[in-house]
Amino acid sequence: MPSCPTLVFDAETKQYDAKPGEMIAPFTFNLTNVWTNEIKIDQVHASCGCTTAKLPQTPWHIPPGGSGEVKAQVNLAGKPAGLVVKTLTFFTSVGNRIVTLKVNIPPPNTGLAGMSPADRKAAMAKAMGDAQAIFKGDCMKCHVDKGAKTLGQDLYAADCGICHESSHRDSAVPDLHALKQPTNLDYWKTMISFGKPHTMMPGFALAQGGPLSDEQITSLAAYLNRTISHNFLPTSMTNAAVVPRSLIGSGIYNREPEPSATVAR
Numbered sequence: 125m126p127s128c129p130t131l132v133f134d135a136e137t138k139q140y141d142a143k144p145g146e147m148i149a150p151f152t153f154n155l156t157n158v159w160t161n162e163i164k165i166d167q168v169h170a171s172c173g174c175t176t177a178k179l180p181q182t183p184w185h186i187p188p189g190g191s192g193e194v195k196a197q198v199n200l201a202g203k204p205a206g207l208v209v210k211t212l213t214f215f216t217s218v219g220n221r222i223v224t225l226k227v228n229i230p231p232p233n234t235g236l237a238g239m240s241p242a243d244r245k246a247a248m249a250k251a252m253g254d255a256q257a258i259f260k261g262d263c264m265k266c267h268v269d270k271g272a273k274t275l276g277q278d279l280y281a282a283d284c285g286i287c288h289e290s291s292h293r294d295s296a297v298p299d300l301h302a303l304k305q306p307t308n309l310d311y312w313k314t315m316i317s318f319g320k321p322h323t324m325m326p327g328f329a330l331a332q333g334g335p336l337s338d339e340q341i342t343s344l345a346a347y348l349n350r351t352i353s354h355n356f357l358p359t360s361m362t363n364a365a366v367v368p369r370s371l372i373g374s375g376i377y378n379r380e381p382e383p384s385a386t387v388a389r
Contacts, residue, residue, distance in 0.1 A: 156191040164217040275343040312345035
């Protein structure tokens, strides 16, 4: 046994090669106390909010010769292709230790990527004429079947990422991470359920001819609300003032903003 405090990690740097469309990169670090005395880990901090880690218990007391594992994950939503590097800092009774998490994110692999430019143009034209067309015929393979029975982030990868995260995204398909208006849970639920009239965005609710149940829509909206936040208004404004423009009045999208009104104080 060593004479000085020693906490051994199975690796201080780990790398994960994500699959196309994958939203979470999982990691597991195994720790062993090879010292003669107990070592305590008070907490573990990630380098940013997209990375999380959980100790078996807090604080974690590791007896001499004891070991265990710490699971961590990196949320890949909205991240471009390439190498992502994050760190975890362990605050222990024998000093701080830092480990590194690396994720290789591949370019999106979507149904659109496999199309020729002419086929892609034809598909876009068809969707403009009938947005619900993506739920019919051969289009079902990508826009219905892949998302069947999935929820949350898996559903986003299957049904939304195929268009919104695609490197071949048409200019008419918005980047959800760069919207220029406030969004909230109700915004996402309404957009998913009813779509956007006169655009290629269909209504995904069963009642609109789409493939998603109320449970799936709620889980998808919650995921988007948690991972994609848009709030451009001062915090001093009332809740009534932060209703997204797309939800004003009857819910018809693309309305011009209502005349500004003085907010009651």
